Amino acid sequence: MDINTIHPTDTEVELVLHGRFDAHETEAFRAEVDTEMASGHHHLRVNLAAVEFVDSSALAELVRGMKRCRELGGDLILVQPSDPVRVILELTKLMSAFEIV
Amino acid sequence: MTNALIEANDQLLALYALTEVTSDSLDGTSSVQEILSRAQTLLDADALVFETDTGETIATVGRPTGINPPAPTGAVLTNSAGARASTTADITVSNASGLAARLLAYRRHRPFGTPDQKLATAVANLALGAWHTSQMHRDALSQAIMARDHDTASELAVRALPQWQPQINGAELYARSDPARAAGGDLFTYSVVDDVLHFVVGDVSGKGLPAAMMMTNVISASLAAFQSDGHRGPAAVLSRIDAWMYDYLSQAGLFVTLVVGSYDPQEKTVLLSNAGHSPVLWIDGAKAAVVEAATPPVGVLPLTDATAPTEVVLSGGPGNRLVVSSDGFTEQLDRRGNMFGEERLVNEIINSSDPGSTLGPQLYTALVTHADGAEQSDDRTLVILDIHGPDSHSPDIHGPDGRREGRTGND
Numbered sequence: 001m002d003i004n005t006i007h008p009t010d011t012e013v014e015l016v017l018h019g020r021f022d023a024h025e026t027e028a029f030r031a032e033v034d035t036e037m038a039s040g041h042h043h044l045r046v047n048l049a050a051v052e053f054v055d056s057s058a059l060a061e062l063v064r065g066m067k068r069c070r071e072l073g074g075d076l077i078l079v080q081p082s083d084p085v086r087v088i089l090e091l092t093k094l095m096s097a098f099e100i101v
Numbered sequence: 102m103t104n105a106l107i108e109a110n111d112q113l114l115a116l117y118a119l120t121e122v123t124s125d126s127l128d129g130t131s132s133v134q135e136i137l138s139r140a141q142t143l144l145d146a147d148a149l150v151f152e153t154d155t156g157e158t159i160a161t162v163g164r165p166t167g168i169n170p171p172a173p174t175g176a177v178l179t180n181s182a183g184a185r186a187s188t189t190a191d192i193t194v195s196n197a198s199g200l201a202a203r204l205l206a207y208r209r210h211r212p213f214g215t216p217d218q219k220l221a222t223a224v225a226n227l228a229l230g231a232w233h234t235s236q237m238h239r240d241a242l243s244q245a246i247m248a249r250d251h252d253t254a255s256e257l258a259v260r261a262l263p264q265w266q267p268q269i270n271g272a273e274l275y276a277r278s279d280p281a282r283a284a285g286g287d288l289f290t291y292s293v294v295d296d297v298l299h300f301v302v303g304d305v306s307g308k309g310l311p312a313a314m315m316m317t318n319v320i321s322a323s324l325a326a327f328q329s330d331g332h333r334g335p336a337a338v339l340s341r342i343d344a345w346m347y348d349y350l351s352q353a354g355l356f357v358t359l360v361v362g363s364y365d366p367q368e369k370t371v372l373l374s375n376a377g378h379s380p381v382l383w384i385d386g387a388k389a390a391v392v393e394a395a396t397p398p399v400g401v402l403p404l405t406d407a408t409a410p411t412e413v414v415l416s417g418g419p420g421n422r423l424v425v426s427s428d429g430f431t432e433q434l435d436r437r438g439n440m441f442g443e444e445r446l447v448n449e450i451i452n453s454s455d456p457g458s459t460l461g462p463q464l465y466t467a468l469v470t471h472a473d474g475a476e477q478s479d480d481r482t483l484v485i486l487d488i489h490g491p492d493s494h495s496p497d498i499h500g501p502d503g504r505r506e507g508r509t510g511n512d
Contacts, residue, residue, distance in 0.1 A: 055428065
C-alpha cells in the first residue's frame with residue numbers, strides 16, 4: 001500500500017492510501033498518523049478511494065487514529081471510501097462510528 | 102636469512118599452537134580469555150587487551166599499567182612521567198557479519214615486528230571468532246526461550262476455547278477455529294445456563310499472540326456474562342461484556358466483533374445480538390438470510406442509548422441452521438488473489454443436506470482447496486447450530502458435566 005500525505009493548507013492533512021490495507025500495512029500507517037499528530041495535526045482526513053481491501057487490523061488502526069484525534073479535540077475523517085471498503089464498514093457497523101465524506 | 106627463516110618457522114609453530122586452543126565453554130569471555138592466555142606467551146607480550154569496537158573490554162591478560170591511551174601500531178609510548186613504557190600492537194579486525202573488535206598487545210623489552218603483527222592479527226581473528234560464536238549461541242538460546250514461551254502462551258490461549266460440546270435435544274452445535282498462527286483473535290465459547298445454550302462468536306482485531314491474549318479475556322468475560330445476564334438475553338450479555346471490556350480494548354487499540362446468542366430448546370428460538378460481526382447467516386432450507394450487525398464492534402465507541410445492543414429473534418424448526426464464521430473464512434485468497442467469498446460460502450451451505458458435523462469439515466476442505474497453497478492470512482472460525490427437531494427420549498440439554506470430546510480442533 002502507498003501512503004501519500006498532502007497538506008492542502010497549514011492546518012489540513014490528508015493521507016491518501018492506495019492498494020490493499022491489511023495487517024502488513026498497519027505499522028506504516030500508524031507511523032504516518034503518529035508523525036502528523038506529533039506535528040500538532042489533530043484533524044486528519046484519510047482518503048480511501050483507491051483502497052481495494054481492508055481487514056480487521058486496518059480497521060483497528062483507523063479506529064485507533066480516530067480515537068486519538070478525538071481525545072485531542074480533532075477527528076479522523078474517512079474520505080470517499082471505495083466500494084469494497086464501504087461494504088466492510090457497513091457490515092461491521094463502523095459507518096456509524098466515523099464521519100465519512 | 103637464517104634468522105628470518107627461524108622467525109618464520111617460529112610464527113608457523115605459534116599459529117599452529119593457537120589453532121590448538123579450544124574451549125569447552127560457550128561463554129565468550131572465558132573463551133577469549135583462554136586465547137589471550139595462550140597468545141601472551143606466543144607474542145611474548147606483557148599484556149593483551151581484547152575489546153569490542155565500542156571500547157567494551159572483553160578480556161585481558163597481563164597488566165598494561167602506565168599505558169593510556171593505546172597508541173597507533175608500533176608506537177613507542179611513554180608513561181605519565183615521560184619514561185619509555187612500552188610498544189603497542191593495535192589490531193582491529195572484523196568479520197563477514199560486521200562484528201568488529203580490537204586487540205591491543207603491549208611489550209616493554211622490544212617493539213613488535215611485522216611477523217608479530219601478523220601473529221597478533223591471527224590472535225585477534227581467532228578471539229573475534231570465539232566471541233562471535235558465543236554471541237550467536239546466546240542469541241539462539243534467547244530466541245529458543247522466547248519461541249518456547251510464545252508456544253506455551255499460544256497453547257494456553259487456544260485452550261481457552263471450549264474443549265467440550267453441549268448435547269442439545271433437537272439441535273447440534275459444531276464449532277471449530279483454526280488460527281493463522283499458533284494462536285489468534287478468533288473466538289467462540291458457550292455455556293448452558295438454566296437449560297438454555299448461550300454462545301458467543303467473535304474476532305479480536307489484529308493477529309497472533311496479542312490478539313489471542315485479548316481473546317482469552319473476552320471468553321472469560323463472556324462466560325461470566327452468561328451467568329450474570331444470560332436470563333436477560335443476548336443484548337444484555339453483550340452490554341455486560343462491553344461494560345467489562347471496553348476500556349481494556351480501547352487502551353490496547355483493539356476491538357472485537359461479537360455475535361452473542363442463545364438457543365432455548367423448549368421455545369425453539371434463537372436470539373442474537375450482533376456487534377459488528379460478519380458473516381452471520383440464518384439458513385431456512387435453500388434460503389439464507391444475513392443477520393446484520395446492529396452496533397459497531399465492542400471497543401470502538403462507548404455504549405449509549407443510541408448504540409445499545411438490540412436483539413433478533415429467530416424461530417427455529419427442522420431445517421433451520423445458524424452459521425457464523427469469521428472474515429478469515431470468507432476472505433481467504435487463492436494464489437491468484439481471489440477471495441473464497443460469502444457467496445460461495447452461502448452456496449456451499451444451502452446446497453448441503455449434511456449435518457453441521459459433516460458440513461463443517463467439508464467447508465474447511467473447500468477452503469483449503471480454494472487456497473491452493475496460498476498462505477492462510479487470517480484465523481478461520483466456523484460455528485454451525487443445526488435445528489432438526491427434538492428427540493423425545495433425550496433430556497433437553499447437557500452442559501460440560503455430560504461432556505464428550507468436542508469438535509473444536511482440527512478435524
